[in-house]
Amino acid sequence: MSEQAVTAQSEDFSRWYNEIVYRADLAAPSPVRGCVIIKPYGYEIWEGIKGGLDRRFKATGHQNAYFPLFIPESYIKREAQHVEGFSPELAVVTHAGGKELEEPLVVRPTSETVIGEAFSDWIQSYRDLPLLINQWSNVVRWELRTRPFLRTAEFLWQEGHTAHATHDEAEEETLQMLDIYADFAVEDAAIPVIKGEKSRMERFAGALRTYTIEAMMRDKRALQSGTSHNLGQNFAKAFDIRYLAENNAQAYCWTTSWGLSTRMVGAVVMTHGDDKGLRLPPKLAPHQVVIVPIYRKDDQKPLVMETVNRLESQINAAGIRVHVDRREGQSPGFKFNDWEMRGVPVRVEIGPKDVENNNAVLARRDVPGREGKQFVSQDGIAGALDALLNAIQANLLEDARAFRDRHISDVGSYDEMRQVVEGGNWARAWWNGSDEDELTVKDETGATIRCFPFDQPGGRGFCVKTGQPAQKVALFAKAY
RNA sequence: CGGGGCGUGGCGCAGCCCGGUAGCGCGCACGGUUUGGGUCCGUGAGGUCCCCGGUUCGAAUCCGGGCGCCCCGACCA
Secondary structure (H helix, E strand, O other): OOOOOOOOOOOOHHHHHHHHHHHOOOEEEOOOOOOEEEOHHHHHHHHHHHHHHHHHHHHOOOEEOOOOOEEEHHHHOOOHHHHHHHHHHOEEEEEEOOEEEEEEEEEOOOOHHHHHHHHHHHOOEHHHOOEEEEEEEEEEOOOOOOEOOOEOOEEEEEEEEEEEOOHHHHHHHHHHHHHHHHHHHHHOOOOOOEEEEOOHHHOOOOOOEEEEEEEEOOOOOEEEEEEEEEEEOHHHHHHOOEEEOOOOOEEEOEEEEEEEEOHHHHHHHHHHOEOOEOOOOOOOOOOOEEEEEOOOOOOOHHHHHHHHHHHHHHHHHOOOOEEEOOOOOOOHHHHHHHHHHOOOOEEEEEOHHHHHHOEEEEEEOOOOOHHHEEEEEOOOHHHHHHHHHHHHHHHHHHHHHHHHHHOEEEOOOHHHHHHHHHOOOEEEEEEOOOHHHHHHHHHHHOOEEEEEEOOOOOOOEEOOOOOOEEOEEEEEEOEO
16 A cells, blocks of 8 residues: 655656556556556546446447457558558467468457448448447557556557448537547546647548547646547448448448547546545546544444444445445554545545544545545435535536646747747647648647647637648647 | 666565675564554565576676666657
8 A cells, every 4th residue: 555655746747647556556567568457446447437438328329339359451451541550559460279370460459440341241221320339448559658548558448430321420420429528528537628620640540530639637738538530431432331322322431430548547647636646536436435434442443333334324325436444454544545545535534523423524535634624414424425526526627627727828929839838838829830830840849739629719810830821720739 | 769777575675896695664464552644563474686608616796698677759549
């Protein structure tokens, strides 16, 4: 368990992050380079994320399915930009069953290709459309540098794949799913995100358009937290996904894909965490409430535990995820710190005094020290907790939003942008530059275009780089 | 792939320069003590010192070779 303070965020943010991930018991190192073991506590957070998303997917008519881990190498090569984008990071199986395979098998980096191939069989008529499929799976991308949750060689995610009759329907789906990601991020993860479109350079390999939700971490770096792609007819043509229209004419489908990964766990850590550890939004917290019993001598224990057990079932009955810390060896002070490290939103302290006075101490994780503590009556404690959890959920979101907004500036010139970005902040600037200009900016400032936000100021301005008239502003930031 | 660092009980490290058969903190087990903000004391378990080879009476330590990992950059959800 944790026994000393972690490295402060202000001192070394990545070190802080790594320490938190291990000390909050989210993950453990794996024997394979670039992979991690997701421990139960970390996995429960992922399960919360899965639950929140899956519910939304189902509500919008999507069904889950599962496609194979292995993809024939030739499939990957069918869509020109797709190969180019993914080849460098593929893991390939060349041997199996004791002999060399006739055709190497790629471990999926994403499944557009296999799913596209399947779709071409499944879809015959316009009556088969739209086809709305989602898959929960693992994928492998052999990244050069990895960090737990943010970028690992193998990661868990969901990938949605849909096929539609028209471009507009596909576009509508692409945007709907982006909205779902944003809604999940804001409502469940308490992470304020900015919706926008990716630049040509940052677009998914093989997509017509890529949309993204971008979040600001506590070190002000940007984290692409979910993407939704309108694939146009690129994959439909490569995999022959056609349908017979009402007028008896063959037409290619329009497809989309969208994904969100275990990276979101990292986003939660880096958006809300502080120097004492994790701060989990109640909606995703494996334990929303932890009860720490306090007793001096053994004769006090039965009394205290009686109350604790009673409150536990009362809180449980109210649909709140509660955990009682029954460990014997540790002092209350140790437990306080331990649960703060793990980010449990509310701690309930029950000691002899509370038993006597019919009280309980509630301590909220998002407000440090005395200020975050309050006495409440044991009667109706569930109601008090419910209100408190809602307040914490809202406060974490507000806190993150205020932090983000403080660190985004509108800039009018390239020099100004440079200054803002070099200070670690985000810059909003008019842009009409070329791919090459974008690369230059990256070279010179370290920042990339995170997106062209949907929320545009309107009117027009002059591009910070080229000085030419521009219709849109872009967000620039250093990113993970 | 370029630059830097490191491989010693589960984790973090010392020992290496100057060879003599391995130690500290945390964690773990047991006993006691304590418990309203990281209690304290005692006892104990646990190690192919990354690998291979060489030098030597003797190698964690010296020499040669190899492997692995981490950090910073380029690539990326």
